[in-house]
Amino acid sequence: MDLIPLTPNAYQLRGGSNAGLILHDGRAVLVDTGLDKDTAKKILRHIDALKVQLVAVVITHAHADHFGGAATIRARTGAPVYAAGVEAAVVAHPILEPLYLFSGAAPAAELRHKFTLAEACPVTEGLGTGDQVLGGVPFTVIPARGHAPDQMMVAGGDVCFVADAVFAPEVLHKHGIPFYVDVDQTAATLAALPNLDGHYAAFVPGHGPAVSQIAPWAAENAVCLASIRAAVSASLAETGDVARLVQLTARRLGVTIPNPVIYWLTQTTVLACLSSLQAAGKASVGIGENELRWAARAY
Numbered sequence: 344m345d346l347i348p349l350t351p352n353a354y355q356l357r358g359g360s361n362a363g364l365i366l367h368d369g370r371a372v373l374v375d376t377g378l379d380k381d382t383a384k385k386i387l388r389h390i391d392a393l394k395v396q397l398v399a400v401v402i403t404h405a406h407a408d409h410f411g412g413a414a415t416i417r418a419r420t421g422a423p424v425y426a427a428g429v430e431a432a433v434v435a436h437p438i439l440e441p442l443y444l445f446s447g448a449a450p451a452a453e454l455r456h457k458f459t460l461a462e463a464c465p466v467t468e469g470l471g472t473g474d475q476v477l478g479g480v481p482f483t484v485i486p487a488r489g490h491a492p493d494q495m496m497v498a499g500g501d502v503c504f505v506a507d508a509v510f511a512p513e514v515l516h517k518h519g520i521p522f523y524v525d526v527d528q529t530a531a532t533l534a535a536l537p538n539l540d541g542h543y544a545a546f547v548p549g550h551g552p553a554v555s556q557i558a559p560w561a562a563e564n565a566v567c568l569a570s571i572r573a574a575v576s577a578s579l580a581e582t583g584d585v586a587r588l589v590q591l592t593a594r595r596l597g598v599t600i601p602n603p604v605i606y607w608l609t610q611t612t613v614l615a616c617l618s619s620l621q622a623a624g625k626a627s628v629g630i631g632e633n634e635l636r637w638a639a640r641a642y
């Protein structure tokens with residue numbers, strides 16, 4: 344975790360998953376915590392070096408790589424950890440993440456790694472949206488649903504921490520098929536992002552470097568999202584089987600799925616496209632001979 348000053352009152356903590364600090368009068372709010380105990384310790388060393396008091400931690404969304412360090416930070420500082428809605432439930436009960444990736448069944452061993460199973464952390468709920476103050480530090484909470492059910496962006500010190508509402512182009516192209524739980528909410532979040540340009544000096548994504556304008560990334564992400572949904576829709580003309588839909592969609596997009604964990608993440612995005620297509624009246628689901636069949640027509 345490298346400490347990168349962005350404005351007089353905001354820092355990016357640059358790592359595999361970014362975190363951030365919003366400062367006010369010698370106090371700090373930490374946005375996300377990185378993957379694990381080691382990143383948490385590095386963050387605490389940076390906070391010590393800045394000679395500020397940590398008054399609260401805000402989790403943008405409960406993916407293990409963004410909140411895995413929360414338990415350590417809370418144990419060592421006593422700072423309350425805030426998260427919203429479904430995200431708060433996962434921070435308190437991290438087994439929910441591998442559980443939902445595995446259809447609610449006891450998760451396979453591959454999903455019990457720290458990248459998808461974080462350490463549990465007591466969480467404080469009730470953080471609203473809009474302007475907030477915690478421990479004297481003012482900041483703004485902006486909903487950004489789609490990549491996670493109740494993801495939020497956090498802005499303060501003239502910097503907006505946009506979490507995984509948008510992916511840096513290099514991250515977008517590396518993943519090929521990013522993780523989305525709701526593609527319609529993601530599209531709405533991406534459509535709203537350009538309105539933030541001009542309001543903040545910098546934007547910090549969940550992964551990758553900070554930028555001064557978010558609209559170009561939002562546009563590129565929207566194109567990618569639409570192409571994934573279109574690829575699922577086109578694949579539906581060839582098959583109604585989810586496993587085959589994952590395969591055909593990946594092939595259409597030129598994506599190679601490297602391991603089972605990425606497979607389950609990709610499958611979630613394909614399922615999110617199917618429910619979006621169903622909501623738009625373009626897909627339906629039914630059963631035939633004990634086989635679950637999706638179709639591009641009404642059953």
Ligand SMILES: [Zn+2]
Nearest residue numbers: 404406490507
């Ligand atoms: Zn995420």
